[in-house]
Amino acid sequence: MHSGQLSINQATAETSGTDDLAVACRAAGIDQVSLWRHKYLGQDPARTAATLRGHGLRVSSLCRGGFFTGTRPEQEAYEDNRRAIEEAVILGSPILVLVCGPAVGGDIAAAESAIRRGIERILPAAGDAGVTLAVEPFHPMFLAERSAVVTLAQAHRLLDDLTDPALALAIDTYHVWWDPALQAGLDRAAGRIAAVHVADWLVPTPSMLAGRGLPGDGVIPLGDLLTRIEATGFTGPVEVEVLNPDVWARPVAEVTADVRDRMARLW
Amino acid sequence: MHSGQLSINQATAETSGTDDLAVACRAAGIDQVSLWRHKYLGQDPARTAATLRGHGLRVSSLCRGGFFTGTRPEQEAYEDNRRAIEEAVILGSPILVLVCGPAVGGDIAAAESAIRRGIERILPAAGDAGVTLAVEPFHPMFLAERSAVVTLAQAHRLLDDLTDPALALAIDTYHVWWDPALQAGLDRAAGRIAAVHVADWLVPTPSMLAGRGLPGDGVIPLGDLLTRIEATGFTGPVEVEVLNPDVWARPVAEVTADVRDRMARLW
Numbered sequence: 001m002h003s004g005q006l007s008i009n010q011a012t013a014e015t016s017g018t019d020d021l022a023v024a025c026r027a028a029g030i031d032q033v034s035l036w037r038h039k040y041l042g043q044d045p046a047r048t049a050a051t052l053r054g055h056g057l058r059v060s061s062l063c064r065g066g067f068f069t070g071t072r073p074e075q076e077a078y079e080d081n082r083r084a085i086e087e088a089v090i091l092g093s094p095i096l097v098l099v100c101g102p103a104v105g106g107d108i109a110a111a112e113s114a115i116r117r118g119i120e121r122i123l124p125a126a127g128d129a130g131v132t133l134a135v136e137p138f139h140p141m142f143l144a145e146r147s148a149v150v151t152l153a154q155a156h157r158l159l160d161d162l163t164d165p166a167l168a169l170a171i172d173t174y175h176v177w178w179d180p181a182l183q184a185g186l187d188r189a190a191g192r193i194a195a196v197h198v199a200d201w202l203v204p205t206p207s208m209l210a211g212r213g214l215p216g217d218g219v220i221p222l223g224d225l226l227t228r229i230e231a232t233g234f235t236g237p238v239e240v241e242v243l244n245p246d247v248w249a250r251p252v253a254e255v256t257a258d259v260r261d262r263m264a265r266l267w
Numbered sequence: 268m269h270s271g272q273l274s275i276n277q278a279t280a281e282t283s284g285t286d287d288l289a290v291a292c293r294a295a296g297i298d299q300v301s302l303w304r305h306k307y308l309g310q311d312p313a314r315t316a317a318t319l320r321g322h323g324l325r326v327s328s329l330c331r332g333g334f335f336t337g338t339r340p341e342q343e344a345y346e347d348n349r350r351a352i353e354e355a356v357i358l359g360s361p362i363l364v365l366v367c368g369p370a371v372g373g374d375i376a377a378a379e380s381a382i383r384r385g386i387e388r389i390l391p392a393a394g395d396a397g398v399t400l401a402v403e404p405f406h407p408m409f410l411a412e413r414s415a416v417v418t419l420a421q422a423h424r425l426l427d428d429l430t431d432p433a434l435a436l437a438i439d440t441y442h443v444w445w446d447p448a449l450q451a452g453l454d455r456a457a458g459r460i461a462a463v464h465v466a467d468w469l470v471p472t473p474s475m476l477a478g479r480g481l482p483g484d485g486v487i488p489l490g491d492l493l494t495r496i497e498a499t500g501f502t503g504p505v506e507v508e509v510l511n512p513d514v515w516a517r518p519v520a521e522v523t524a525d526v527r528d529r530m531a532r533l534w
Contacts, residue, residue: 103486104486105486106444106468106485106486106487106488107488108445108447139407139408140406140407140408140445140446141406141407141408141445141472141475143445144468144470144472144486145470145471145472150445150447151447153447153448154447177373178375178407178408178410178417179407180375180417180418180420180421181420201373201411203411203412204412205408205411205412205475208408208472208475218373219370219371219372219373219411220373221373221374
């Protein structure tokens with residue numbers, strides 16, 4: 001595949017401040033970051049936006065909206081997602097990534113219904129704001145804790161049903177690589193993929209949530225997978241998102257340079 | 268659902284000897300066990316069979332054959348599966364459960380081919396011996412370490428392609444409950460399910476391999492799921508298989524009685 005745009009997802013630098021991450025990205029020649037809402041400087045998206053602009057950085061996406069299921073009332077989920085969309089606007093982020101919410105108590109059907117209702121309700125605000133909502137299918141092992149949307153086929157169904165130009169897909173290699181129906185899902189993803197996350201699958205896997213690998217350290221054929229994603233017409237930034245305490249423990253400037261070099265080898 | 272047959276899968280008592288497990292099963296009124304090959308008394312299936320018969324126990328299935336992929340040569344996998352079939356005959360087990368083998372290096376297509384070849388080659392021996400090979404789809408999180416067959420749809424494809432009466436399915440609630448296509452897979456499973464394993468999904472999940480829950484301790488709607496499995500016509504024993512060090516640490520007679528009571532509440 002061609003040498004695409006690179007973005008660092010902030011979860012790769014969970015223990016660093018957003019200002020340090022910005023400096024490290026620029027030092028590595030990376031001009032895009034994907035932010036997490038709990039990492040705003042001074043808990044202030046406007047101040048964060050100004051700092052990133054000062055470093056010449058763009059925000060490729062914001063993580064995360066969603067969580068339409070679970071213990072919080074639907075109205076609270078709605079208001080939180082409204083705020084996330086407003087923050088995306090302040091940050092200049094074209095995309096808000098949705099982690100849809102778990103199947104609480106194992107009730108998958110109820111979760112799917114709540115997710116559909118929640119997205120449908122928030123879509124007009126996203127459209128008005130010019131922010132694309134990107135449904136991210138999660139690995140099935142997160143069904144009961146993070147997302148009842150665990151396959152690309154499920155995410156497609158949401159897009160099919162809600163038919164709104166502000167609704168799209170986020171594809172994370174760590175979450176989807178196992179799926180025997182992955183290529184079938186990619187075959188119908190033309191024009192639908194808004195965001196791409198990259199992490200590798202380590203063997204053995206040290207932890208479900210934070211046992212992800214830097215590109216090349218695991219077993220996912222990432223170069224091949226990115227080529228297949230690009231074949232759908234996707235030309236946006238690839239966001240490297242590696243939740244792993246071993247990565248977090250390294251100096252952030254070393255990590256950003258390492259990620260840049262690893263992705264150059266993949267491309 | 269009706270009060271079905273109950274079997275204890277030996278993985279629920281990993282740290283107990285097979286003789287102790289037999290005594291504990293009888294004390295709990297359970298007359299079937301599902302054995303693991305590494306737990307034979309004196310590493311001798313004939314001695315193990317005699318001991319179990321002495322306690323009035325039947326063997327519902329043997330775990331495990333398979334591992335047609337991976338580092339060992341295909342001939343070695345073949346011979347090992349031949350031995351497993353012979354052991355199943357000695358033990359009077361009608362079923363050998365297949366854990367098909369991982370996608371080594373992340374190559375899913377190569378793994379699927381090796382699995383198909385491996386099963387095809389061993390099927391005549393299984394048929395001659397009167398032992399049913401039960402393909403067990405594993406949770407996708409085990410793709411790179413245990414099985415490249417991670418959905419019921421994939422397992423069905425193997426049965427469709429190989430069309431042999433000695434090839435069937437093993438359904439484990441822990442491995443399949445997340446699948447949005449599960450009901451579609453059950454809808455075409457009539458006459459195909461040879462074995463059913465039960466474990467619950469704990470939240471949070473303490474470990475991928477050995478973080479499973481006793482029935483009722485997790486979030487899987489097990490009663491509902493067993494009813495749906497039974498609706499396919501399955502009338503065989505339900506094998507409770509809970510890999511969990513907290514369960515292993517308890518006296519085995521307490522565990523077998525607990526399992527019996529929990530399953531009685533589900534049924």
